[in-house]
Amino acid sequence: MYSMRVLNGRDVMKVISMADAIEAVERAYRLFARKEAGVFPIIAHEFEPEKKEMDIKSGHLEGAGIYGLKVVGYSSDNPKLRGIPALAGLVIVMSVETGRPLGLVDGMTITNIRTGAAGAVGAKALARPNSEKVLLVGTGAQGRAQIEGLLHVMPAVRMIRVFGRTPSNVEAYVAEMSAKYPHVSFSAVSSQELKDAALNSDIIVTCTPSHKALIKEDYVRPGTHINAIGADFPGKQELEEGILSKALVVGDSREQVVRQGECQTACRKGILRPEDILEIGDVLEGKVQGRTSDEQITVFDSTGMALQDIITAQMALERAEKKDIGMLVQM
Amino acid sequence: MYSMRVLNGRDVMKVISMADAIEAVERAYRLFARKEAGVFPIIAHEFEPEKKEMDIKSGHLEGAGIYGLKVVGYSSDNPKLRGIPALAGLVIVMSVETGRPLGLVDGMTITNIRTGAAGAVGAKALARPNSEKVLLVGTGAQGRAQIEGLLHVMPAVRMIRVFGRTPSNVEAYVAEMSAKYPHVSFSAVSSQELKDAALNSDIIVTCTPSHKALIKEDYVRPGTHINAIGADFPGKQELEEGILSKALVVGDSREQVVRQGECQTACRKGILRPEDILEIGDVLEGKVQGRTSDEQITVFDSTGMALQDIITAQMALERAEKKDIGMLVQM
Structure with missing residues (x-):
């Protein structure tokens, strides 16, 4: 027992x-760069394509003494038929x-916070530190987590413009986040204003389930940093490929971003060579150089690695033990 | 929540x-044969070869409405350094x-009982129903579970001879099992007596971690059924390959037994063709014929499929719910 x-x-x-999650995720990326961690x-x-799906992501972090997995199930019927999350x-x-x-830790809470933390780590490593203006595309759970992460590492941010498919969701988002972060000005952006808003931003965050480019090549001015969060599955895309061809592109895992991240389309079309994609852990460890000038466009392609889930869950378990939070089961 | x-x-x-586990495992094999289940x-x-290892076996049983996984960790130091199982x-x-x-269900208990059940399903489908004499090779946890399973499906069994590497373990096994099953005669077999004991058996069960053949070709008389349980990893072997070349060979999963089961060596040497290996689910479903005569030698090569674990765990969870056993956690 x-x-x-x-x-x-x-x-x-x-x-x-x-802040804890950012620390954990940064550690996971560094361990991966030092080959003290790996993903399987x-x-x-798919049980029914796009309706009922499952996946198992697993990996080990020998440098942290742990291994593990995340299993996630998806059922599109859930909200409507059962009133529960998909x-x-x-x-x-x-x-x-x-x-x-x-x-054992709830997978959705971990996914949400560790993905927000991933965006923060990407921006801290690659965006201009004095970035003030942000364009956020996508107002779901990640639209919240990404901004929470970003505000932790980008103290100069004072304006966040928000675009989403459903105007009422954007409105609700702006109201909620304005109340939560009173020092930041949140405002809604219409599709007509999207290009201008993008061109006037220091940082663009995309976190939608889109399968076609929402941010065009001519929306992006020199010096912009983009956190490309949404594309994490074959077929997904949020940025026009031309952006990647002229940017410094950094992924979480080269192998993964080429296969299922924002980079997949550009690589398939031959616009981006896999060997030109850096890995965030190598940047953090100083093995390769990240941004080299204020004029450079940088893109962080975050697909999500099991390592982030496992190490964040480990941190939660350690803290919970100290505070005696959660439930102890006798196995 | x-x-x-x-x-x-x-x-x-x-x-x-x-008896429950036998029912569950038989169902898993049948669903697999009907393509209503599959393994991933x-x-x-290996963190340290043969010392610290892990594996994740997963699969789905759509016919039973479930999917899942088993994660198993191994640390050879555990018994000695920590006084806990490996x-x-x-x-x-x-x-x-x-x-x-x-x-969520303890993986070791499930593995133990479902593997015993697998041997029972194999023997019920393939051994001569009037089998009386058994040779058991291996006196660990599986030596117990295999005999428990076998005695459930082979009512005529009245004599079980037992061989193992460590004489004191064999003695302890014989004493324990004699008390548990008083209607059966258990006795120890020395290495000198192994060939004779095998030649005088209707059923041979091998469940050791051996990497070389323990049962030679000339130990096996016509009509014998062999449950080859131990070999479930590349490099493992308990039977001389010649046995497989002249037997009706049935695996749990053809793909798996060729890669990591008892069949691996015979297939690699070209003595056995993968296409000649049947699958137990097909035999149970009547898609292919099992034993056709009392003179035939039959071998069931059990490597273990995640399906067995998942369906047995599901059955345990359903029964536990009715009896309110176990712990409910709020997720």
């Missing part, structure tokens, strides 16, 4: 802040030393 | 009998319909 801690989403939010092939299966999942953290499970 | 049931090993043993690639990683693991059962986790 041994005891194993189980944390639900509320437990995670009690013990992990965005993603297992994905996505659900779990993260399991295992010990390399003993081979035993260390704990 | 939703609730998820967690079952430890003791909970599983309270709700699942060997196995993810395996293996630990968890099974997660997910719902296809909602994508949500249905529950």
Whole structure:
């Protein structure tokens, strides 16, 4: 018999802040760059295409003494038929030393915060530090997490313009975030204003499920940093490929961004060569240089690695143990 | 928020009998044969070869409305350094319909009982029904589970001879099992007596971690059924290849037995053709014929499929819900 801690989403939010998640994700990227962490092939299966799906993402972080996985299930019927979220999942953290499970953590809360943290790490490493103006495209859970992460690492940000498909969602977003971050000016952007807003931004964040480019090549001025968050599956795309051909492109995992990230289309068309894509861990570790001038356009292509989930879940479990939060089950 | 049931090993043993596990495993094999279930690639990683390892086996059983995985960690130091078992693991059962986790079950208890059940299903389908004499090679946890499974499906068995590397373990095994099954005569077999014992058996069960053949070709008389349980990883072997060349060979998954089961060596040497290996699900479903005469030698090569774990865990969770056993966690 041994005891194993189980944390639900509320437990995670009690013990992990965005600042914590940023620290955890940065560590995961660095361990990956130092070959003290690695990801295993993603297992994905569609029961009914685009309606019922599952995936298992797994990896190890020997440098942190752990390995594990995240399993996520998707059922598009859930909100309408059952009044529950479409996505659900779990993260399991295992010990390399003993081979035993260390704990089980709600997968959706971890995914949400670690993806917000990923954007923050990308912007901190690649955006101009005095960036003030942001364009956000996408007002879902990631639209919130990305801005929360960004505001942690970009203290000069004072204006965030928001674009989304559904005007009422944009309005609700602007109201909610204005109240949460009173020092920042949030405003809605119409599709007619999108180009101008993009051209007047220091940082662009895209986090939609789009399958076609929303940000065109001529929307992006020199010096812009783009966090390309949404594209994480074959077929997804948010940026016109030409942007990638003239930018410094940094992915979380080269192999993954070429296969299923924002880079997939540009690479397939031969506009971007995989060997020209840097990895964020190498930039953080100083193995390669990130931004070299204020005129450079930089893109961080974040597809999401199991390492981020596992290490963030580990941090949550450690903090929860100290505070005795969550549930202990006897296995 | 939703609730998820967690079952430890003791909970599983309270709700699942060997007869239940046999029913569950047979169903998994049949669903696999009907293409209503499938396995995903196995993810395996060695942190220190033969000392610290992990694997993730996953699959779906759409016919049963579930999918899931088993994650297992191994640390050879555990017994000596920590006084805990070398293996630990968890099974997660997910719902296809909602994508949500249905529950979490101790992986070792499930593995143990479902492997015993697999041997029972193999023997029931392939051995001569009036089989009386058994040779068991291997006196570990599987030596117990295999005999428990076998005695469920082979009512005529009255004599079980037992061989193992460590005489004291064999003695302890014989004493324990004699007390548990008083209607069966258990006796120890020395290495000098192994050939004779094999030649006088109707059923041979091998469940050791051996990497070389323990049962030679001239140990096996016509009509014998062999449950080859131990070989489930590249490099493992318990039977001389010649046995497989003259037997009717049935695996759990053709692809898996060729790669990592008892069949691997015979196939590599060209003594056995993969296309000549049947699958147990096809035999159970009547798609192909199993044993056709009392003179035939039959071999069931069991490598273990995630399907067996997931469906047995599902059964345990359903029974536990009715009896309110285990722990409910709020996710």
